[in-house]
Amino acid sequence: MKIILAREKELARTDPLTGIHNRRYLYEFAEHQFEVAGRYQQPLAVMMFDIDHFKKINDRFGHAVGDEMLKQVTQITRAELRTADAIGRYGGEEFIVLLPMTNAAQAYSVAERIRASAADLRLPTEKGDASITLSIGIVQMRHAPQSESVEVAFRRADEAMYAAKQAGRNRIEIIAS
Numbered sequence: 001m002k003i004i005l006a007r008e009k010e011l012a013r014t015d016p017l018t019g020i021h022n023r024r025y026l027y028e029f030a031e032h033q034f035e036v037a038g039r040y041q042q043p044l045a046v047m048m049f050d051i052d053h054f055k056k057i058n059d060r061f062g063h064a065v066g067d068e069m070l071k072q073v074t075q076i077t078r079a080e081l082r083t084a085d086a087i088g089r090y091g092g093e094e095f096i097v098l099l100p101m102t103n104a105a106q107a108y109s110v111a112e113r114i115r116a117s118a119a120d121l122r123l124p125t126e127k128g129d130a131s132i133t134l135s136i137g138i139v140q141m142r143h144a145p146q147s148e149s150v151e152v153a154f155r156r157a158d159e160a161m162y163a164a165k166q167a168g169r170n171r172i173e174i175i176a177s
Contacts, residue, residue: 015089017067018074026088026096030150033086033100037141045107047097048157049114049136052169054093061123061130068123069132076117080110094161096154104140104174111136111172119170133170137161140176 013025021029030046037044051057051073058066070093077087077097086098099107115134122129137160142148156175164173 018070018089020074020078020095021086021088023088023090026086026090026098027150029086029088030096030098030154033098034141034148034150034153037100038143041143042101043103043106044141045099045102045104045138046141046153046157047099047107047111047136047138048090048094048154048161049097049111049134050092050094050161051118052133052135052165054132057130057132061125061127065123065125065130069121069130072121072123073118073132073134076121077114080113080117090154096157104138104176107138107140108172108174111138115170115172135161135164135169136172137164138172138174 013021015022033044036042051069054066054069057069073095074087077095081087081097081099084100088096090096097110099110102110115136118132118134122131137157139153139156139160141153160173160175163175164171167173
């Protein structure tokens with residue numbers, strides 16, 4: 001019975017397509033990370049990214065290729081993260097990465113490796129190679145005058161990601177505190 005409950009708990013936390021955290025668990029995990037970072041005045045970077053023009057991938061190559069692209073981007077991202085970091089699927093083709101003990105400048109280096117690897121990705125299909133780019137937004141948790149909420153930090157990361165899109169896509173933008 002304990003094994004079944006543990007499996008059910010894990011399934012409730014996991015995005016079935018990519019195998020990473022789902023949105024609900026990502027919020028729970030983020031709440032804990034924000035609490036720790038606030039208590040000890042440690043840096044915590046939040047990165048939000050999505051696949052540029054993802055609908056075009058699905059329309060041109062089909063949803064199976066789109067799904068594979070999501071899996072590949074997940075693998076690329078996980079390869080750049082430490083065990084203390086967390087990635088979760090925020091929605092559709094949007095992802096959030098939490099980087100404890102990391103400031104925005106340090107997160108930029110991680111984001112650039114992810115962005116460059118994703119831009120190099122090619123999935124061969126009958127219709128030619130499918131390729132993508134990422135737009136990435138980064139913020140650092142605010143500590144003063146009081147720690148910000150997870151929702152506010154995620155919203156700011158989303159704003160940074162949209163700034164990257166508006167600046168031409170396939171790029172990274174940091175919104176300073």
